[in-house]
Amino acid sequence: MRNSKTVHIISLGCPKNRVDTERILSTLFDRGYTHSDDPLTARYIIINTCAFIEPAVEESIDAILDVKSEHPDAFVVVAGCLPLRYREDLVDSLPEIDLFLTPDRIHELPDLIAAKTAPDPRGDTIYGASVSGRVLTTPGYAYLKIAEGCSRRCTYCTIPSIRGPLRSYDSEMLAQEAESLASCNVRELVLVAQDLTAYGVEKNEKHSLTNLLKRLEIIQDLRWIRLMYLHPDGIPRSLPELMKNSEKILPYMDIPFQHVSDHVLKSMGRPWKGNRIRKLVDNLRNAIPGLVLRTTFMVGFPTERDEDFQELRDFVQEFRIEHVGVFAYSPEEGTPAFDLGNPIPDQVKNARSSEIQNIHSRFIKRRLKEKVGTTQESIIEGVSSETDLLLQGRTWDQAPEVDGVLYITSGDGIAGEIHKVKITATHGPDLFGEII
Template sequence: MKTKTLRKDKVNIITLGCSKNMVDSEVLSGQLMANEIDVVHENKKKDHNIVIVNTCGFIDKAKEESINTILDQVELKRKGKLDKVYVTGCLSERYKQNLETEIPEVDAFFGTMELPLVLKQFEADYKAELVGERLLSTPKHYAYLKISEGCNRTCSFCAIPLMRGQHVSKPIEQLVEEAKGLVRKGVKEVMLIAQELTYYGLDIYKKRDLPRLMHALADVEGLEWIRLHYAYPHKFPLEILDVMKERPNICNYLDMPLQHASDNMLKAMKRQITQRDMEELIDQIRTKIPDICLRTTLITGFPGETRQDVEDVKSFLEKHRFERVGIFTYSHEEGTSAYELEDTLSSEEKEARAQEIMEVQQEISYEKNQEKLGKTFKVIVDKKEAGRYIGRTEFDSVEVDNEVIIQSAKPLKPGEFVQVKISKAYDYDLEGEVVTTA
């Protein structure tokens, strides 16, 4: 494509938001590379002349970050440091017309499913034969594997279906080939992601087929860890646990966002489940896999939330003692059914409630970490930072969970597995020494 300069185009992709967005950016990068276009992720050298901002539109904070990032890039273009600025992703999908009016300096806006149109800006063709080929933005030893797109759920707070559309599963054969390709690149751990993992297969196989996919991926040689993210609790397919128990390379880890624990809030959120249902499911999961790591996500400050609802969440956490918990404050999103409700709580009160709940979880996390003292765990080395090696156990996912500070007498490499004996335990992290290679 023609630009203001004579130098060869170099594209920098800035990714905001979730891991699903990251995969989209990696796929876009792979397509650009296949068309002989120089592309990088989050370029620190600043020797690029074109920027693509892959935006998030999930909640207010994410939208604000996306808009600020776009404005920063537009300012660089105004100063002559960039030739082109393109915007894609969820924010662009949802607010394209508004953005075109408010930020006309952007050269083009694209939705979440318009990859071929993005490529046309570079006089590049979408290459169908490259399905699964990606330029990884993660360290080469782990990657995210998106098994489906979109969501059919109708949670009252969530705008994802407005931005990502209805649920569409990828065929098992395609996902296996993607996984094999990732292993060839050096990947040892994949994190299965989707808006809703347990819905997998209903559209193309007419049944919930995540267990069969798990078996197929577990057969991929060289794939040492497979991790499950974003499993919806309603109609949870318990066969998942049988596969987890049977296949050693599937981590004893389950990310199951519950969003709340009060029946009043669960009903208002249209979660299709009660507190008792969730408790029964948790009991079934822990009975089948006693040493499983359960991660959940909660929302505080939903319209109508009372002090009693907050107390219900705290009691629920104290009773079920999740290994990992994340909290969002409610964001009032246009187009969702909850938008019709009055958002009465201030952002300060929402944050205060979130902090109150996390203080309960912090104590639980500390106590659970103390139980690990003197025990030895298989740990994957992620990086070396400030002279120390940092890694994770099978009970910890990337960025959102605990880390292990590793003491080692010999040099270690990212992606290497080692056995680490835990000598210190903190609220959210562990520390230990390598006893032997895994």
């Protein structure tokens, strides 16, 4: 039985999309809707999609088709990047979808639904469960999206055409959002954007990112601030000093390098050389003791020769970046790189990807083993998704959703609490520990 004002939401893609999911929920909650974890009881099913690369598009389409076939009587809303990228095509090819929602119209969703359905005789009841325009879906931590869009021109990337140019949110507005999140038991704030480094650049503001961080640091109940998606070009000179001296800004940086070969970087439209990346890593590590880095690499770009891959491989071996993600190149229609074709066979791409992952996992295994017996500040996220018998959390150097987790085998805590945890064992990318 479907409840008339109940919604079930499926959030695909990245943390930026998750923030939009939380905004969608808030908009609906403010108009009397409730959420159900069970799609069978929900009158409305929303799929917040990703369309950054072909596999993400396929995942989104599969999710839509699954929902439509399993819940033919539900009102289905498709939101996010898919309608932004394929607006007209989708209306023609998926006529069974009740509503397409682009991110700029999230606040209109209840009215758009109302216009498509019979008016609800009970009218709209306001009972806010929203936090600063969001309904949190993450335990103890929250993403803070500081900008939309991207004004860089990486030749393989669809984001600027899907999400538009960089638009930075006002720093005071972000600080208020962060205060509101902190008052709702959020202790870790994860700053995200397509390009964190460029925050404020389009307004010709100087030191925007560091000024924002200084403002966020004074929010009393916030304990950790984490930076994700820092573009390597233009990281503020003042950031390492700020990070080094801060009690809240974690010595953790996520900087997607994509490649280190000059030849590949140039054709990727990332106009700096591999040596600048090497120097950047050295400088940051020298400036910030104990710095933990995360990066992503793309293998199989059309211009990647054997010697370019070898250079990337050597970099991974030599620089031992703490957290590494590897993606195989996917040609995306409408991007400049699409015209280069897709000359590297999938088997070669997959083999290169596995080689990088294997080198990295040998290193990470040793690194995690060295943690056994040490004590690490860790955030509690709640009962483990794997078993009700364990609590789950993360050490300070594990970012949510991407870096592995910490299973807590002894001691108690609730989501958002930060405890000292003695690490007792490792398994794959995950850690086990006891609260002390």
